[in-house]
Amino acid sequence: MATRFLCFLWVLGIAIFIGGGVRGSLAAIYAGRFIAGLGVGQTPVVGPVYISEVAPASIRGLCVTFFSGSVYIGIVLAYFTNYGCAVNLDEHGYNRWVVPTSLHIIMAGIIFILSFLQLESPRFLVKQKRPRDAAVVMAHLRKQPVDGKYVTAEIARIQEALDRELEATQGVGWLGQVKEMFFDPANLYRLYLTTMVQLLSQWSGAGSITLYAPDLFKILGIVGSEEGLLVTAVFGIVKLVAALVCALFLVDVIGRKRSLLLGIALQAISVIYVASFLTAIPQLGVDEGFVLPEADRGASRGAIAMIYLSGCGWALGWNSMQYLLTAELFPLRIRALATSWAMTLHFANQYGNSRAVPVMLLPVSKHGISPSGTFWCFAAVTLLGGFWVWFSVPETGGRSLESMDRLFDLPWYQIGRRGNRHAEEQDLAHEEKERTIVDKESIVHKREKTETIDF
Template structure:
């Protein structure tokens, strides 16, 4: 049977791939649906007649610019709240742990959505803004908490798959949201607010499921070691791996985590609570990491794919798809395409062909699609208002619609997976939550700017000009990936330091090759050097002081 992970898994004990691992992947991966549900619902909700009437999206007394401002305010308010959520996530994640941070964010998420849904009784646009902002505070935390937990608990051979479960769940949420809006437009009367309230109740369902299941998950062993709970960490890691605590695979992982923490403590001894923040900007290696985080978010969010996700019905209308139900159906199929492609990427490509190749392939496909749409909109910019099209116009318009689907495939294969996976891998344990928080803050700042700007860009730059702008950013991203992005496939989290200590101009192009075989005890075991490592394990276990009550 064909198995793309066979080479990666050849040194991984079979017991490691057990139900506890997959349960954790399911629970924390499912948090990706928080963002997906919102992105899929808000754009399609704004196409439903009861919502349009209730909140004045078609008010004849408003200008086109005012309507665009109102729509952008409604859609972008979750991103605004998510900026705050991402900023506070690293404090909560490190202070109360990955599990309690998850439960807390679910409660905030539910509180915000409850206010949003209650606005149907009052028609208050202020409640829409407030509810969506509060929900955003919870949703924004998911992008730090979930990838951090998944990266810390996954075996390195399939770490890409496990973290990409979060990215894949984004499209589960998007797909279900699109179909829910389409279904409600068919089966629920457009004369009642129920038409938009029912699909938006999905937020409450998913938050409840994640909150409940979190009580059956195990806390991250790496976080437990960080806060000095060594015995509990060893027990949890043993349970997650389904191996005895003294098994070389488990023991080597514990030793590598302790060794990295010892180095970090020594480097930051005597520093205040601001120590991690200073450390993040104190070395060339960490500055390079920050550059990767910031640029990956900047280039991915302004490549245009996220605006297509949020404003998908409007994009299909640009390409000639008219009628509310037709637009919502085309949008639902778009969600299905993105879901399938994200699953393909997570389960096959990320750990098989590598992060860099997957991202390069996705960006190339996205660039080709965006350029086609830009050229089409420049040539036939009145397509949505044309009642009778020539055969060539119809074929060109159909090609543009297909390119929307191709762009979604390229995004799911490339940027969508990497923007979460990269930031969960590259930072040392002491800085992992902080680095992820910085990355996700930039993520939501740019997403907010994008979702806020796109309706106005359509007016000021025209549709074709907007797509050309996105194409240019996508092309820049392709060059940046080739030069700056290192290949991290197969490397342990504790072995990344070796690569980032190389000269900056070598990290992206040659870092993986130059540090092949370098790293900690676990890397040596994976390389098949069991005998050579046996003495190292014994010495390390004897020299590593384990204090159950030790605090970092």
């Protein structure tokens, strides 16, 4: 239902936007963008949460990372649509902007239709006190019998985790969820992780590089608007491929934390090179009449290649993990609320960064920090983010959503470096305890059976 509602808002907003643009109504344009934003803004909450709740732990990273990678499918379509319209359509006609904008309606329509094939999350059904329906859905998703051992055990784990959460709830209703999110130490640390992920990822500059790619490529030496759009479209393909590589070969193989650190390392190398190049040739992006000397063309192409590499790093690291970590860290009862908090921060920082970067790129004489200063700023935030991930972020790969609590039993300064090892020790102790209980029950059952036979 949430998926269909967001699609409705999405289409309604875009329809108002297009109608306002055709009629020349600025108020309708703003209203349409706002309503469409209310719909689109729900997708990074509904999508990752749903996927993380229905996917098995062994491939949860792959599935959620495919979601984050699908963003680049939209980016590639948008880039090439803009390029095709710039080449083939009259620059003064309505179709030049109506055709690219109509892609929103097509995508929202496809999602709306496919939502009728979507099953409800088993964890949501358990939360709604419908365990039998949850078992039916789980059996369908796992291709197992409804009353089979696997489905029964997984539903029991979900129910047990939810019961523990409800027992520990500090209040009732939504107020109780807010108190649980902000006043429980383990949840507060998770909130700290998701907040810092959004802050450091957005201000590392990769989102603005995507948004202002044509302008940045122009600063680095690409001339001609059509050439700039084509280079930008290729940039989108590079990021899409990198996201798919991360989903298929990294996130569930080497783990979330190592994938994130690898992406940050690539991003740091890239922005440091670009910052150094712009420092060596300070006229770029500052002096409008400056022509790049032929001797520096090779370094310019290297800087453009580094922009592509930064896109790979972003897709492998921050962009994939900002959705995945947010969706899988929190307990079931507050997962949707906490993810909404994280995505609100995501869009707030994205908006702030998108507004700040054009000013940052201005020369110092115009109250900016220049292109070189902007990329040095990106480099500093990226390096800070790498250190923070190493120190603060625990490894969550391969762990069921119900066992995440074990990562946060340690003091806050040990969670990032020792949380996973501590959780694995607790897993072994829990399994040993369950095995002992099963063995005792088996011995009692055999004894009772023997006494019955003797009798």
